[in-house]
Structures are given as C-alpha cells and as structure tokens.
Amino acid sequence: MSLPAHVKSGTKQPVYAFVGNPNCGKSTLFNALTGLKQKIGNYPGVTVERKVGTAYSQHGQPMTVIDLPGAYSLAARSPDEAVTRDVLLGRRTNDTEMPDRIVCIVDGSNLERNLYLVHQILDLGRPVILVVNMMDLADKAGLKVRTGQLEQELGIPVIAAEASRGKGLIELKLAMSRPDLPLPHHRWDVPAAISSAVAEIQASLQDNDQKPPLIARAEALLLLTDQDQLRVAGSQPLSDRTAAILDGWKKRWSDEGTDWSGTLVGARYDAIGTLVQDCVQTSDQTVDQSTSDKIDAVVTHGFWGWAVLGGIMTALFLSIFTLAEHPMNWIDAGTVALADGVKAAMPAGDFRDLVTDGVIAGVGGVLIFLPQILILFFFIGMLESTGYMARAAFIMDRLMSRVGLNGKSFIPLLSSYACAIPGIMATRTIEDPKDRLVTILVAPFMSCSARLPVYLLMIAALLPTGEVPLATKVGLMILMYAMGTIGAFGFAWLFKRTLLKGEPPLMIMELPPYRRPRVKDVAMQMAERAGLFLKRAGTIILAISIVLWALTTYPKSDDAINPAEQVAQSYAGQAGKLIEPVIAPLGFNWEIGIGLISSFAAREVFVSATSVVFNVEEDEEDTAPLLEALRRATWPDGRALFTPLVCFTLMVFYVFAMQCVSTLAVVKRETNSWRWPLFQVGYQTGFAWLLCLIIYQTGTALGF
Amino acid sequence: MSNPATSSLLPLCQLSAGSMGMVIELKGEGTFRQRVRELGFGESTAVKKVSGKSTIICQVNGTRIALSHDAARQIMVRPSHPPVSA
Numbered sequence: 001m002s003l004p005a006h007v008k009s010g011t012k013q014p015v016y017a018f019v020g021n022p023n024c025g026k027s028t029l030f031n032a033l034t035g036l037k038q039k040i041g042n043y044p045g046v047t048v049e050r051k052v053g054t055a056y057s058q059h060g061q062p063m064t065v066i067d068l069p070g071a072y073s074l075a076a077r078s079p080d081e082a083v084t085r086d087v088l089l090g091r092r093t094n095d096t097e098m099p100d101r102i103v104c105i106v107d108g109s110n111l112e113r114n115l116y117l118v119h120q121i122l123d124l125g126r127p128v129i130l131v132v133n134m135m136d137l138a139d140k141a142g143l144k145v146r147t148g149q150l151e152q153e154l155g156i157p158v159i160a161a162e163a164s165r166g167k168g169l170i171e172l173k174l175a176m177s178r179p180d181l182p183l184p185h186h187r188w189d190v191p192a193a194i195s196s197a198v199a200e201i202q203a204s205l206q207d208n209d210q211k212p213p214l215i216a217r218a219e220a221l222l223l224l225t226d227q228d229q230l231r232v233a234g235s236q237p238l239s240d241r242t243a244a245i246l247d248g249w250k251k252r253w254s255d256e257g258t259d260w261s262g263t264l265v266g267a268r269y270d271a272i273g274t275l276v277q278d279c280v281q282t283s284d285q286t287v288d289q290s291t292s293d294k295i296d297a298v299v300t301h302g303f304w305g306w307a308v309l310g311g312i313m314t315a316l317f318l319s320i321f322t323l324a325e326h327p328m329n330w331i332d333a334g335t336v337a338l339a340d341g342v343k344a345a346m347p348a349g350d351f352r353d354l355v356t357d358g359v360i361a362g363v364g365g366v367l368i369f370l371p372q373i374l375i376l377f378f379f380i381g382m383l384e385s386t387g388y389m390a391r392a393a394f395i396m397d398r399l400m401s402r403v404g405l406n407g408k409s410f411i412p413l414l415s416s417y418a419c420a421i422p423g424i425m426a427t428r429t430i431e432d433p434k435d436r437l438v439t440i441l442v443a444p445f446m447s448c449s450a451r452l453p454v455y456l457l458m459i460a461a462l463l464p465t466g467e468v469p470l471a472t473k474v475g476l477m478i479l480m481y482a483m484g485t486i487g488a489f490g491f492a493w494l495f496k497r498t499l500l501k502g503e504p505p506l507m508i509m510e511l512p513p514y515r516r517p518r519v520k521d522v523a524m525q526m527a528e529r530a531g532l533f534l535k536r537a538g539t540i541i542l543a544i545s546i547v548l549w550a551l552t553t554y555p556k557s558d559d560a561i562n563p564a565e566q567v568a569q570s571y572a573g574q575a576g577k578l579i580e581p582v583i584a585p586l587g588f589n590w591e592i593g594i595g596l597i598s599s600f601a602a603r604e605v606f607v608s609a610t611s612v613v614f615n616v617e618e619d620e621e622d623t624a625p626l627l628e629a630l631r632r633a634t635w636p637d638g639r640a641l642f643t644p645l646v647c648f649t650l651m652v653f654y655v656f657a658m659q660c661v662s663t664l665a666v667v668k669r670e671t672n673s674w675r676w677p678l679f680q681v682g683y684q685t686g687f688a689w690l691l692c693l694i695i696y697q698t699g700t701a702l703g704f
Numbered sequence: 705m706s707n708p709a710t711s712s713l714l715p716l717c718q719l720s721a722g723s724m725g726m727v728i729e730l731k732g733e734g735t736f737r738q739r740v741r742e743l744g745f746g747e748s749t750a751v752k753k754v755s756g757k758s759t760i761i762c763q764v765n766g767t768r769i770a771l772s773h774d775a776a777r778q779i780m781v782r783p784s785h786p787p788v789s790a
Contacts, residue, residue: 073742077735110767113744141766261734265741292768293754300761394770398758401772407759431739506736506775508743511761511768 015064016055016176017087017099019121021114022070023387023512024107025133028521029163030067033173048083048232048428050096057177066099072113074120074222075261077431082232088124089219090211091236101181103172105131108138108145108160109513111280115272122154123221125214127181130158131172136165137513144281153275155185164518190221191267194260197224197249201242208239224249225261292387292513299388305395312392313414316379320372320418320449327371335364354549362545363537365605369419370533372449376418377529380411381522387512397507403489404496406432406507409439413488416446417481420663421536422529424670434502438495440670441680444663445488447481447655450603454654455480457607461630462647476651484655487687536662544601544661548572552598552612567613572597586653586692587646587700589635599659606654645699649692656688714783717760717776719753725781726750732778740779743769751781 020026031038034053051067068087069080076082083092090098104121106114111132122128132138132145151158157175161168175181190198198220205216223238223246238246253260298304339356346352383389389411397407408430416423423443430436447455459473496502551572557565567573576593583593591613598609607626614629633641658664664677671677719725727749730737740746744765754761754768760776762769771779 072739075738075742077739110765112765113767116742116744143766259734261738262730262741262746265738265746269741269744269746296754296761296768300755390770394759394761397770397772401774406772506732506778507759507770507772508736508740508745508775509770510743511770513768 013062013064014101015066015097015099017066017068017102018105019068019084019088019102019117020070020105021072021107021117023510024070024105024114025163026070026105027067028518029105029131029133029161029169029172030065031521031524032163032166032169034065048080050083055173055176058174059177061177063176064097066096071117073117074218075225079232079428082235085222086232086235088121089215089222092234093236095234099126101127101129101176103129103131103176105133105163108132108135109141109143111138111143111145112269112272112276115275116268119268119272120218120222122184123214123218125183125212125218128156128184129172129175129181130154130156131161131163131168132158133161133163133168135160135167136162142282146279146281149279150275153278155182157181164515189267191260191263193258194224194264201245201249204239204242204245208241221264225264295514296391296511299391300394305391309392309395312379312383312388316376317417319375319379321452324371324375328368331364331368331370335360335367338364350553353553354546358546358549359542361608362548362601362605363542365545365602365608367534367537368604369449370530372418373422373533374526374530376415377422377526378522380415381525382517385515385517385522387514390509390511393509394511401507403493404502405435405438405492406430408507408509409435409492412439412443413446416443416448419448419450420444420446420660421666424663424666427670432502434496434500437671437676438492438500440667441495441676441683442488442492444658444660444680444684445484445491445656447484448603448660450660451480451654453604453607454599455651457610457626458647458651460627461642462644480651480655483652487656491683491687548598548601548605551575552594552609567594582689585697586689587643587649587696588653589641591633591641592650596653596657596659599654600661602662603654603659643704645696645704649696649699652695653688653692656684656691658684712782713780715777716751716753716762716771716779716781717773719781719783721753721755724750724752724784726784727779728782729780730778731780732775736775736778740775743767745769745779750784 018026018030030051030053033055038051038053048069053065053067055063055065057063066087068084071081071084073081074085074088076085086092087096087099088102102121102124104118106118118128118130130150132147132150135145138145145160147158147160157178159168159171159175161172163169198217201220201223202213202216205211205219206213209216211219237243299308339360342356342360343352346355380389383392393407393410395407396410400407400409409427412423412426412430414423415426420443423446424440427436427439427443430439455477459476462476463473552567552570554570557569572594573590575597576590579593579597580588580590583589583596588596591610594613595606595609598605610630611626614626614633630642631640635641658681664681667677667680668674713728714725716725716727727745727747730740730747744767745751749764752763754763756770758773760771760773762771
C-alpha cells in the first residue's frame with residue numbers, strides 16, 4: 001500500500017532539496033523562502049553545515065527545505081560536495097531524509113556550466129523544479145534565456161528569477177505547492193560501451209542496497225565514472241556485492257586503458273549544448289570590457305592587487321581591535337555586575353563560588369570575544385558576497401604555492417586570526433584532503449583573539465608604563481603575530497615535504513562576477529555564527545569552566561588562610577607543581593604552570609587564573625593591581641619571577657603552544673580521529689617548549 | 705607562416721594575454737581532468753586568456769576561471785588567431 005514519498009504529498013510533509021553551483025544565489029533564495037525558520041547545525045561527523053528550514057505552501061502547508069552545500073558536480077571533490085551527493089543519493093538516511101523533490105538553481109548568465117549538475121540530477125528521476133536565477137545578469141551579458149522553451153524541452157517547471165530582488169519567489173512557491181510535479185522527460189543515452197556495466201551495477205544496487213531504480217541508475221553512473229570516491233563520515237557504505245561488481249568493471253577498464261569518465265562528461269556536455277542552443281539566444285557580444293573586468297584589472301594586478309588586499313586586511317584588523325573594544329567592555333562589565341548580583345543575593349559557600357567564579361567568570365571570559373567574531377564574519381561575509389574573496393585567494397595563491405598550499409587555504413588562515421574554530425571549519429571547501437589537513441594542522445598558529453589579553457598583560461608587565469614609547473609595545477605585538485604567521489607557513493612547508501607529501505595542488509577556481517553585497521544575507525550569516533558560538537559557550541565551555549573551578553577549589557584545606565594558599569594545594573596547584581620541573585628550564589614556576597593548565601579552557605583564562613593564584617583583590621576593570629602582584633612575585637630564593645625575559649618567553653610560548661580544548665574538539669570532529677589533534681598538541685607544544693628553552697637559556701646566558 | 709591547421713599546440717600558460725584558443729588536450733591526473741571538464745573547460749572549448757603570468761585568468765563560456773601556473777600547463781590549446789603579422 002505504500003506509495004513513493006513524492007506521490008502522497010498530501011499526507012506527509014514534502015522534503016525539498018535546494019541544489020546548485022556555488023555563487024548561483026541559492027542561499028539568498030533559501031533565506032527568502034524560509035525566513036528565520038531555519039535549523040543550522042552540522043552533518044554528524046563532518047563540519048559541513050547542515051541547513052534545514054521550513055517554508056509554507058500557498059495553502060499554508062509546511063514543507064521541509066534542505067539547503068545543500070554548493071556543488072559543481074555529483075562527482076564530489078570536497079567534503080561539502082560529498083554531502084550534497086550523499087543526501088541526494090539517499091546515502092545519509094541516518095541523519096537526513098532523502099529529498100522527495102529537488103529545486104535546482106542555476107545562474108542564467110552561465111547556463112551551460114550550471115546545467116551540468118542539473119543534468120546529473122535529472123538522472124535521479126525525482127520531480128525537479130528548475131530556477132533560472134540572475135536573469136538580470138544574463139540580460140546584461142546579452143543572453144536571452146527562453147524559460148518556456150526550457151520547460152518544454154525538459155518537461156519540468158522552469159522559473160525565471162532574480163532572487164536578490166525577490167523576483168520569481170511567488171512562482172517558485174506556487175510550483176513547490178503543486179501536489180503533482182511532473183517527472184522530467186530526460187532523454188540522453190549512456191554511451192553504449194558502458195551501458196552493460198551500468199545495468200549490472202544498477203541491478204545490484206536495487207537488490208543489495210535497496211535503492212529505488214532511477215536512483216540506482218544514477219548512482220551506478222557515478223560509481224563507474226567518478227574518479228575519486230571521496231567518502232565522508234555519516235555516508236552509508238556500499239554493500240559488499242555491489243562493491244565487488246564495481247571493482248571488477250573498474251579493473252577491466254583500466255586493463256583496457258579506457259577513460260570512460262571523460263567520455264561521459266563529454267556526452268553530458270553535448271546534450272547540454274543542444275539544449276542551450278535551442279533555449280538561449282545570444283546577441284552579438286556587446287559587452288566586452290564589463291565592470292568586473294575593470295575591477296579585476298586592478299585587484300588582480302601584480303602590484304595594486306597586493307595594495308588592495310593589504311588595505312582590506314589592515315581595515316579588518318583595525319576593526320577587530322578597535323571597534324570591538326567598547327562592546328567587549330560592556331560584556332565584561334555585564335558579567336562582573338551579574339557575578340556581583342549573585343554574590344549579593346546568595347549565601348556564601350561553595351555553590352555561590354561555583355556560580356560566580358566558575359560559571360559566570362568562565363563563560364563570560366569567552367563571551368567577551370563575541371564582538372570580534374561578529375566583526376570578522378561581517379568582513380568575511382561582505383568579501384564573499386561581493387565576489388572579492390575569490391580574488392584574494394587568487395592573489396594569495398602565488399604566496400601559498402611557495403609552501404605547497406594553494407590560495408584556497410587563505411580564508412581559513414585569515415579566519416584563524418579571530419579564532420581557530422571558524423578557521424578550521426572553513427577548510428571544508430579545500431578539495432585536496434592533504435592540503436586540507438595541513439591547513440587544519442597549522443591554523444592554530446595564527447594568533448587568535450584569545451591570546452590578545454595574554455599578550456597585553458605580558459607587554460604591560462615587560463615594559464613599565466610611561467617609560468617606553470607606544471611604538472615599542474605595538475612593535476612587540478606585531479612581532480607576536482608575525483611569529484605565528486611565519487610558524488604556520490614554515491610548518492605547512494615542512495608537512496608538505498614530509499608527512500603529507502603530495503603533488504603541488506593544481507588550483508582551478510571560478511571567479512564569480514562582482515555583485516552588490518546583500519546586507520541581509522551577511523547579517524543572517526553573522527547571526528548564525530553568533531548562535532553557534534553562543535551554543536558552544538553554553539555547553540562545552542560551561543562544562544570546562546566548572547571543571548577548572550573545581551580543580552582550583554578542591555581539595556579544601558582547613559588551614560588555608562587566603563585564596564592563594566588554597567589554590568596552591570588544590571588539584572590545579574598540585575598539577576602546576578607536577579609540571580614545574582618541565583617548565584622551569586623556560587623560566588616558569590608552578591604558579592605560571594597553573595595559568596598554562598587553565599589556558600586549556602581558553603587562553604585568556606590565563607589572566608584570571610594568575611589573578612587568583614597571585615591573590616589579587618578582584619577588580620576586573622583594572623589590571624594595575626595584577627601587574628603590581630606580578631612584579632612582586634618571586635622564586636623561593638628571592639629572584640624576581642616575571643623578569644622581562646620571562647614575560648617575553650611566556651608570550652612566545654602562547655604563540656606556538658596548542659592549548660585550546662575547543663579547537664582540539666573541532667579538529668577531532670573534522671579529521672574523524674584523535675590522531676591529528678593529539679599530534680597537534682605534541683608538535684605545537686613541543687616546538688613551543690623547544691623555542692622557549694632556546695630563548696630563555698640564551699637570554700639568561702647573555703645576562704638579560 | 706603557420707595556418708590554424710598546422711599551428712602547434714601550446715600549454716595555456718604560454719598563450720599570450722588577450723588571445724583566444726581552443727582546448728585540444730588535457731593532461732594531468734584523472735581527478736584534475738574531470739574537474740576541468742566539469743567546469744566547462746573540456747576539449748574543444750573556446751578559451752580566452754585574460755591575464756596572468758604566475759596565476760592565470762581566462763574566460764570560458766562567459767565564466768571567469770583562475771588557474772595556477774601548474775594547472776594551466778596541463779591544458780593544451782591551439783591558438784585560434786595565429787599571429788598574422790609580427
């Protein structure tokens with residue numbers, strides 16, 4: 001009695017998938033259709049963003065809409081594309097339903113290329129709606145897309161749209177509301193030489209993997225001609241039988257020396273070419289030197305390109321460090337006020353301390369970075385929606401290729417200056433798995449904003465106020481950022497030559513035409529990021545804060561007179577003493593050790609941890625008492641602890657050491673094993689230790 | 705001297721800026737060839753080289769595509785306007 005899901009649309013909420021090439025305006029359309037009714041998360045096991053929203057039909061019926069990552073082809077090259085392929089083929093039914101219907105969005109100004117993916121999707125035999133977006137751009141380029149003709153040829157609804165101006169939305173909604181979407185009459189013949197292989201694998205997929213017939217045919221085509229079977233976590237594997245048949249055919253072909261994938265791509269483009277000839281009228285090339293060309297002449301220029309990029313980067317950093325200051329102070333003042341309020345309202349005791357010192361101080365210490373993260377994503381969002389980001393990657397490619405990476409690694413590394421977590425998540429667009437891993441491994445070297453408070457405190461301790469010009473302090477700060485950046489490039493170079501040896505990547509990427517930025521989309525992206533960040537602060541960081549609080553509070557001693565003594569004999573204090581022999585050669589004592597250990601929650605916790613350890617009266621607004629305390633701190637034999645050399649060494653340690661549990665958790669999820677995060681802890685911290693040892697011992701020998 | 709039929713193949717990186725060519729042969733690994741073809745850059749596509757020395761921008765079917773030098777070296781083209789007068 002059970003009908004296919006797409007037939008009984010009256011009873012079940014229909015599931016739509018939005019699919020399209022990158023830069024086709026898919027997300028704008030998705031946002032316009034679902035509004036704020038979106039659930040954003042990750043596909044389990046991979047950090048590919050999973051966006052599901054609810055839209056309403058003309059009759060007010062809810063429809064589930066999945067916004068799949070942009071892809072050029074179902075033959076996946078990056079984890080992003082692999083997820084798109086797997087959802088469409090029903091290989092991720094554990095976390096995502098197989099869509100009943102598919103909305104394909106194409107860029108009308110570049111129909112031929114965009115139709116390639118559509119052509120593969122038509123193979124799936126699901127009802128498809130085709131949205132020809134960016135009709136305005138097509139017009140400008142002198143192209144007349146005859147959507148009526150396309151509709152006739154393909155047999156499916158075709159909608160002309162300009163998503164950025166809301167044109168075509170109502171028509172799309174109407175089409176999506178239709179209970180009876182027609183199946184495409186999709187005529188193209190698989191090259192005869194491979195049709196028997198396709199048939200055999202299709203049969204096995206139906207029998208052994210329980211796939212519907214047309215999906216099975218599409219998957220058979222893909223399996224046979226997809227060069228590289230990129231697999232990501234959460235993707236259901238093939239049955240043994242099908243895998244064996246597939247291996248047999250592949251082996252036979254490689255023995256014969258035939259390359260069917262090229263033939264197949266060619267056959268698809270032939271079919272598309274005929275279609276486009278019938279449906280697109282090209283007026284004579286009127287626009288030769290378009291606006292995009294003129295802008296490109298400057299921003300990809302050998303000299304001016306670097307100047308523009310440098311200017312944008314400067315603006316980005318200035319904004320992160322200056323514009324964010326006031327909101328950060330407000331958040332800081334807010335958390336202090338909240339803690340004070342709780343202190344006044346609750347009776348003294350461990351539970352009150354847990355709430356104020358553990359929960360509020362810990363989570364507040366991380367929340368303070370929200371303004372900087374928002375500013376970073378505002379910039380990234382603007383650069384992406386204007387189309388500049390691809391040019392930045394293009395310019396950086398020259399530099400990155402020197403260390404064996406390509407330009408696509410630039411965006412993740414740039415993001416890592418704010419926080420390594422969004423940086424590592426941004427690596428998912430890098431196609432080559434080795435390049436991706438190298439980028440993940442070196443991203444934490446970029447000084448994130450959590451290191452900033454540590455640098456600021458150490459610079460203040462290093463250089464007595466009033467005596468040194470501001471330029472020296474700024475110079476020292478720049479030095480820290482430069483060291484991290486050089487470290488990242490150096491290790492990338494090293495890894496590409498040793499551990500993850502690989503061919504130099506062949507970069508090939510599309511440069512999208514320049515567009516007016518869509519402020520609404522950028523704002524939405526910022527809101528999403530803020531939401532994810534807050535979620536993290538409310539879960540992982542909250543838990544870590546509580547654990548750290550407990551470690552510095554227990555075991556309680558009866559004769560501890562002041563907090564400093566209490567900390568000294570707590571678990572954290574014992575751990576600090578335990579690692580003292582290891583860090584003493586760097587000039588650090590056990591009290592600094594506590595700071596280093598607590599930095600695993602978030603590096604800036606170093607500041608609050610040291611103020612607890614050195615028994616400073618609580619005053620978060622003013623670091624002066626803390627500085628006084630640091631200057632008074634000594635070794636047991638009376639030597640000053642925070643000599644300028646030690647302050648400098650400590651800063652260098654923070655540049656290189658891997659000290660962030662949240663980053664490690666993301667790397668684990670991204671690489672699907674503990675191997676790489678543990679390797680990061682080892683190599684980064686080991687290198688930091690070694691470098692600090694050299695600096696401190698040389699410095700001491702030279703009499704600093 | 706040379707006419708289109710006999711003019712020899714050039715890697716895309718050696719095509720001079722501003723001139724047109726036709727893709728004749730793709731070299732390199734299978735994955736690279738497939739991606740290039742899927743980007744609409746396959747055999748018998750007309751390509752216009754826009755600019756670039758170490759990194760190259762070219763125009764294919766109305767799309768602007770950037771390639772690294774190494775990638776461009778794998779794409780063999782036949783210049784469609786051989787230099788008539790030098």
